[in-house]
Amino acid sequence: MSTFSEVGNLKNVTNFGTLISFATGYGATYAPSNTAILLTALNTKKTTAEADLEILKDTEIPLNKQRGIRKALFEPLRPLSTRMLSALEASGAKQETIANAKTIHRKLQGSRAPGAPKTIIDGKDNPDTISVSQQSYDRQADFLQEFIKLLEEETQYNPTETELTTASLNTYQQQLYAINQVVKDAYTPYSNAQITLYQTLYTPETGLVELAYTTKKYIKAAFGARSPQYAQVSGIKFTRPKK
Template structure:
């Protein structure tokens, strides 16, 4: 489910649309001198706000897809690493070299177990990406490095020549490259959604002329036209705009 803060942004934009509908209904009486309060500018701001919400959802969807792709790519690494050790043990490798490989395998097993508990996958396009890069990102980085170390040990052992394609050094090297690419894609997607949130928050709350500020000015203007006890002011006064924790 979307977080409370994410839905709060959408509610503010919807309320801004309601506010525009009310002041439009006032006809020629609604005639502010401030340019930002005029109807064309209000409509443009509402459109920009809706676009910023849509962009965050799009970027969230892309992020979630990349996270899921990474999880799938890493899903067999633990088992694959153990199979590699078994294949190396069946070669003419020395005990010392096997021990080096086992050390990297142990690190892969341990890092993978931790990453599983810190990684969230979802197919909900509205599920927000985390506010900060998660510890799982670093865990995946470490797994790639441990795999690289294991491959280096294999490359130094001339007797390691398995017939199984997925255990061959060339295949493992390609696997490492694919894992790196998918891990980097998650980082890029995270950056994109983070930047999209910043742009949305600027439009809704931070910039001069944001809907948060403009809505407040509209209410003041309506109050100045009709008075504090007027039904018109009661209409717009009741429309709430809350700034979520961002």
Template sequence: MASTSEVGHAKNVANFQDLIAFVNGYGPTYNPTKNSLLLPQLETLYTNSETSLNNVLTKNTDFNNIINQRLDAFANLRSLSTRLISALETTNATDEIIKDAKSFNRKLQGKRASKIEQPTDPNQPAPKTISSSQQSYDQLIQHFEGLISVLQSEPSYAPNETDLQVATLQTQLQDLKDKNKQVSNAYAQVSKARLERNKVLYEAETSLVNTAAEVKKYVKSVYGATSPEFGQITIIKFTKKKD
């Protein structure tokens, strides 16, 4: 489900389309001197606004899909770590080596990916920040890499099970790093898309909200405050940016 703020952005764009429809109906009597208020410019602004909204939605969906891919990649890390300790204990490793490995395992068990975040609906808005989540995943990667390093240092650690072998673990580690980086990159794209949308809808001098207010003022100046024409558009509401 989209957030209230996301719905508000879409409502502003939809209302702007309604405003254009009324302006178009005024015919040649709607004839402002300011270029940004001319009908072709209003149509262009509407198109740009709609494009900016769709771009946020697309980037947001990409972000949530990558979040879910990362969850899948980290899902078995806890159970795998336990298996690795058991495998190491069946080798000729010293007590110190096993102790070091168990230390990393305890850290992995205490920082579960499932507690960091849950699978998310691709349409759910991305959060305002992902710094704490990223730090948690960074720590998981660090602990897993430490455990692999201990296993690699033990000459007698050579399991027959492919998924427990150091080469396989290193490949998995790289995949975890890649997934984590992809989340950061995808979030940066969401953030950039939001900034662009906010400029088009709210922040630029010729933004959608500012232009809508000027159109209303112009219509009021032409037809009067009590005119039916102004009455048509004065009830079309535009809300200010909330995020």
């Protein structure tokens, strides 16, 4: 599916309503032979598009709520990783174990060794796809699990701070996994709503935008390129999504 913006979608639907208003004002002189651009058909398409926009908005609200919860839950991860590493270094663990821990820690911090790909958490999601950001959240939870397993295998690691114990860390890590799944589950209806709206607006020949262009062409043909009627609608803009 091509990229398209919420602003562009809303503007297309709003401008479609303006186009219909002008066409309605022409009365009986607006009489296309193409049934797809009869006023009844145009109004039906407008109603469908408005309903699709509303559904998209309704599904975005819970998605954004869960994204906010996830962002807050992941917020302590980086400083926690630093404390985990420091606790391991202070425990008397072997240097090889500490070196492996530092590698995982770098991944959790979003930093990298020379030549390694950078891992980020930016708190954002591309609404059109399963984003790089989402994958990053998944990876961060996986990195934490990897770090915990390393600590569990190190007999010297036995911190007195409750939040640094492997039991507490495992509980936190499971919370991260859980919220990632919650966000994915909330994303599904939002993504489906996007698909439906996209089809309503941009399907070739039958989509709202194509019907708008066809309607403008009919008005140009019916009243003339220099007519005041065509002057009313010629400047009404409709945009197609970028491919």
